[in-house]
Amino acid sequence: MYKxxxxxxxxxxxxxxxxxxxxxxxxxxxxxxxxxHMLTMGKPxxxxxxxxxxxxxxxxxxxxxxxxxxxxxxxxxxxxxxTKNRFRLSFHLPLPEIKMLLFTIGVGSGxxxxxxxxxxxxxxxxxxxxxxxEIVISTAKTILPWFLSGMAGYFSTAAITVEHSWxxxxxxILVAGGLISLMLSERGYEEHVFxxxxxxxxxxxxxxxxxxxxxxxxxxxx
Amino acid sequence: xxxxxxxxxxxxxxxLMAAVYLPEFYWKIFGRRPDYIAVQYSPIVRQFxxxxxxxxxxxxxxxxxxxxxxxxxxxKLLPFHYYLDLDKWNILPEKVQNIPIDISTIxxxxxxxxxxxxxxxxxxxxxxxxxxxxxxxARIVLPDExxxxxxxxxxxxxRKNIINEGRTSDFTAALKxxxxxxxxxxxxxNPTIRKPFDEGYFxxxxxxxxxxxxxxxxxxFCKKTAISPDLGIRYISIAEDQRREFYGYxxxxxxEVYLITYDNYKxxxxxxxxxxxxxMTLRFFADPLYRVISYFNxxxxxGVVTDLKYNLVDSCFxxxxxxxxxxxxxxxxxxxxxxxxTESENSIYKSFRLRPSGNLGLIGMAVSLLLFVFIKYVxxxxxxxxxxxxxxxxxxxxxxxxLAVLVIRPEIWDKSADPFGY
Numbered sequence: 001m002y003k004x005x006x007x008x009x010x011x012x013x014x015x016x017x018x019x020x021x022x023x024x025x026x027x028x029x030x031x032x033x034x035x036x037h038m039l040t041m042g043k044p045x046x047x048x049x050x051x052x053x054x055x056x057x058x059x060x061x062x063x064x065x066x067x068x069x070x071x072x073x074x075x076x077x078x079x080x081x082x083t084k085n086r087f088r089l090s091f092h093l094p095l096p097e098i099k100m101l102l103f104t105i106g107v108g109s110g111x112x113x114x115x116x117x118x119x120x121x122x123x124x125x126x127x128x129x130x131x132x133x134e135i136v137i138s139t140a141k142t143i144l145p146w147f148l149s150g151m152a153g154y155f156s157t158a159a160i161t162v163e164h165s166w167x168x169x170x171x172x173i174l175v176a177g178g179l180i181s182l183m184l185s186e187r188g189y190e191e192h193v194f195x196x197x198x199x200x201x202x203x204x205x206x207x208x209x210x211x212x213x214x215x216x217x218x219x220x221x222x
Numbered sequence: 223x224x225x226x227x228x229x230x231x232x233x234x235x236x237x238l239m240a241a242v243y244l245p246e247f248y249w250k251i252f253g254r255r256p257d258y259i260a261v262q263y264s265p266i267v268r269q270f271x272x273x274x275x276x277x278x279x280x281x282x283x284x285x286x287x288x289x290x291x292x293x294x295x296x297x298k299l300l301p302f303h304y305y306l307d308l309d310k311w312n313i314l315p316e317k318v319q320n321i322p323i324d325i326s327t328i329x330x331x332x333x334x335x336x337x338x339x340x341x342x343x344x345x346x347x348x349x350x351x352x353x354x355x356x357x358x359x360a361r362i363v364l365p366d367e368x369x370x371x372x373x374x375x376x377x378x379x380x381r382k383n384i385i386n387e388g389r390t391s392d393f394t395a396a397l398k399x400x401x402x403x404x405x406x407x408x409x410x411x412n413p414t415i416r417k418p419f420d421e422g423y424f425x426x427x428x429x430x431x432x433x434x435x436x437x438x439x440x441x442x443f444c445k446k447t448a449i450s451p452d453l454g455i456r457y458i459s460i461a462e463d464q465r466r467e468f469y470g471y472x473x474x475x476x477x478e479v480y481l482i483t484y485d486n487y488k489x490x491x492x493x494x495x496x497x498x499x500x501x502m503t504l505r506f507f508a509d510p511l512y513r514v515i516s517y518f519n520x521x522x523x524x525g526v527v528t529d530l531k532y533n534l535v536d537s538c539f540x541x542x543x544x545x546x547x548x549x550x551x552x553x554x555x556x557x558x559x560x561x562x563x564t565e566s567e568n569s570i571y572k573s574f575r576l577r578p579s580g581n582l583g584l585i586g587m588a589v590s591l592l593l594f595v596f597i598k599y600v601x602x603x604x605x606x607x608x609x610x611x612x613x614x615x616x617x618x619x620x621x622x623x624x625l626a627v628l629v630i631r632p633e634i635w636d637k638s639a640d641p642f643g644y
Contacts, residue, residue: 044380045351045364052347052368053413098224132378134347134370171236171629178239182564182572190345195564195572205235211228221633 055188066150074157163213261525343569410458559620
């Protein structure tokens with residue numbers, strides 16, 4: 001049962017995953033070239049001090065990619081299910097709908113998390129090639145909320161897609177949008193270091209939220 | 223059960239979002255710039271003179287005796303601030319308190335600095351450039367290395383991102399000879415080339431002693447200063463100035479402020495009463511006759527003036543009306559039982575700080591609760607036993623909870639709401 005469900009998920013998300021990997025390889029490659037170019041064209045010490053003192057986020061290109069990825073991942077997984085109410089078909093399976101929903105987002109978020117861990121590491125490796133460990137650690141702390149926003153984006157998109165009433169969709173969009181934009185607002189580096197745990201709690205809460213629209217879908221509530 | 227929990231998670235997220243953004247919207251709509259007060263000391267009338275910019279951009283000039291001035295009269299009282307204007311009008315006095323002055327003397331004998339609470343709560347990558355002192359050329363040039371101090375003083379060549387072992391061992395040895403205990407707790411300098419000369423860094427070691435570290439003609443200079451390790455130094459700021467009176471200033475854990483002088487690093491304590499570094503902005507102004515220090519937050523402004531030897535001459539205090547105490551601020555408190563602040567003026571770090579509104583907030587909470595009871599039990603005719611937790615949520619979170627539970631309505635729960643109910 002779970003094996004077939006897993007296969008179904010794989011069929012839906014494989015092209016997305018391929019595309020996401022390609023985009024991230026491209027971004028990492030671009031970042032590598034960009035840093036090298038920057039250090040070749042300018043005096044390296046000026047670049048370093050610009051990063052340290054003026055808090056230039058030279059890796060800013062990464063910022064919205066995880067969020068965009070999360071949203072697209074949610075759409076590729078739940079979009080096809082929700083067109084023509086196909087998802088209701090799976091309510092005939094001998095599996096409670098909540099368990100099935102949790103399994104589906106579990107698979108999706110697990111795969112997305114693993115891929116993002118690789119990308120996170122990849123970006124840090126690129127930075128470590130040219131900069132001292134202090135700058136690498138600062139980068140790690142600064143881009144972590146961006147990756148967390150990807151997870152939050154995934155769970156909220158899943159819930160928004162499964163929800164079939166526009167009233168709740170709009171509320172979900174407002175709530176998720178408001179909370180995700182907190183994770184993405186900064187002027188310099190390391191501003192979010194004291195609220196990482198709070199963000200993780202928010203993400204878990206967003207994940208659990210999907211049960212409510214799922215239940216409403218099966219009940220056919222307006 | 224899980225579906226109910228899921229609904230409550232949704233409600234909690236809604237409340238969190240609302241508690242962050244609703245007060246912010248309220249502030250965006252009704253917020254007004256608070257009055258801005260600048261306290262200065264006039265060497266002409268020998269008393270504090272005050273410039274107050276009101277929220278509607280009108281500026282008032284007055285002194286503490288109740289005299290008010292026009293802008294030109296005000297500038298005449300402060301020749302050390304407005305000497306360019308006075309010179310243009312040909313009314314710059316030749317002598318102030320029997321001391322002859324002209325533009326160049328004023329410039330040479332003036333110095334100021336400005337310290338905001340956010341400087342104490344700021345992120346900083348602990349890598350620093352070490353400039354050369356007493357070089358052959360007039361201009362300061364950027365080095366090709368930055369240093370860090372962990373178990374030694376390491377210099378990283380930024381061109382190749384590798385450690386320069388030669389310089390590292392030179393400086394580590396020099397620090398050890400001076401009695402430095404690794405690693406460093408605070409490294410404070412002025413890492414810019416836009417300064418007249420370089421004084422290097424003041425470094426607090428693991429034992430709390432303060433060292434002065436710079437490079438003179440490419441040789442390390444490390445000196446243990448006489449500053450007591452028991453002072454409890456929290457923050458040091460260094461700024462080179464042609465006057466060469468002090469290297470900079472430091473804050474201690476007990477909110478004392480000291481200047482670090484060129485006289486063998488002797489400390490001068492500034493006579494500041496009720497100063498809190500975490501909340502107050504500090505402004506220091508040295509002119510040819512006085513040292514004028516003012517410090518303020520949104521509620522209070524203090525002014526202190528000393529003579530050239532830092533003996534207290536006069537001090538003043540002014541109250542201001544903060545946003546919380548205006549009518550709009552009171553409505554804000556009644557409407558929102560609490561706020562969640564994610565950003566602060568005094569820190570660059572994000573937070574989820576819960577700010578309760580105090581007793582005024584209880585009014586709003588009671589009104590919300592009454593409204594909820596009316597809508598739910600009278601208008602919608604629901605049973606008291608249905609979703610009793612909703613009531614608790616409204617009672618605890620006021621308007622946020624009211625909006626949340628009214629918008630995110632409970633379903634008619636059935637047994638299959640249990641995922642394992644099959």
